[in-house]
Amino acid sequence: DIQMTQSPSTLSASVGDRVIITCRASQSISRWLAWYLQRPGIAPKLLIQQASTLESGVPSRFSGSGSGTEFTLTISSLQPDDFATYFCQQYDSYPYTFGQGTKLEIK
Amino acid sequence: QVQLQESGPGLVKPSQTLSLTCSVSGGSISSGAYYWSWIRQHPGKGLEWIGHIYYSGSTSYNPSLKNRQTISIDTSKNQFFLQLTSVTAADTAVYYCARDLTIGTFDYWGQGSLVTVSS
Numbered sequence: 526d527i528q529m530t531q532s533p534s535t536l537s538a539s540v541g542d543r544v545i546i547t548c549r550a551s552q553s554i555s556r557w558l559a560w561y562l563q564r565p566g567i568a569p570k571l572l573i574q575q576a577s578t579l580e581s582g583v584p585s586r587f588s589g590s591g592s593g594t595e596f597t598l599t600i601s602s603l604q605p606d607d608f609a610t611y612f613c614q615q616y617d618s619y620p621y622t623f624g625q626g627t628k629l630e631i632k
Numbered sequence: 633q634v635q636l637q638e639s640g641p642g643l644v645k646p647s648q649t650l651s652l653t654c655s656v657s658g659g660s661i662s663s664g665a666y667y668w669s670w671i672r673q674h675p676g677k678g679l680e681w682i683g684h685i686y687y688s689g690s691t692s693y694n695p696s697l698k699n700r701q702t703i704s705i706d707t708s709k710n711q712f713f714l715q716l717t718s719v720t721a722a723d724t725a726v727y728y729c730a731r732d733l734t735i736g737t738f739d740y741w742g743q744g745s746l747v748t749v750s751s
Contacts, residue, residue, distance in 0.1 A: 559737045568728055568741035569679065612679060616736025620694035623679040
């Protein structure tokens with residue numbers, strides 16, 4: 526299985542900050558990477574697929590980059606709604622696997 | 633707007649079979665553009681893909697569950713199903729059904745169904 530490792534596990538930041546979350550794959554996954562946001566008690570929401578393609582309706586302050594084994598999710602200016610947990614997911618090969626999550630907390 | 637809704641028992645005894653149904657509305661489960669997946673999340677933990685099914689009945693499974701899972705589909709009812717046999721406390725989780733774009737991302741999810749394995 527392809528292991529997905531996110532860092533950091535927890536990130537404390539303030540409204541207006543720029544934050545970067547990293548996701549590393551245990552082997553190359555080309556650009557077959559998605560990012561999800563999950564708020565407590567709610568199902569995950571797809572934000573980005575193919576490493577950098579924003580889903581319809583996702584604010585432009587979110588951006589994704591990377592290829593191969595290293596990927597980043599950047600939020601350019603944090604808004605109150607953005608404090609949540611973020612997961613990366615590879616879909617290069619079965620079984621699909623997720624990172625362990627990065628919890629974005631208010632500082 | 634596509635909606636998915638999980639249903640099934642919230643409590644299952646150890647060694648028994650967990651059975652969940654996902655009812656899909658707002659779109660046809662027979663669309664060839666999608667797979668239909670089950671994903672679970674242990675309390676306070678990450679996400680684990682269990683497997684998926686195509687409208688034709690073709691399936692793929694995560695081997696981490698040691699072949700205990702079976703996913704089936706009823707296109708006439710616009711539903712798909714999960715059975716997980718020989719459950720233990722380690723199977724306690726929130727179980728989500730999700731629409732699986734054929735490339736492998738999940739764009740619509742159910743609200744999740746908490747299943748607790750306990751005697």
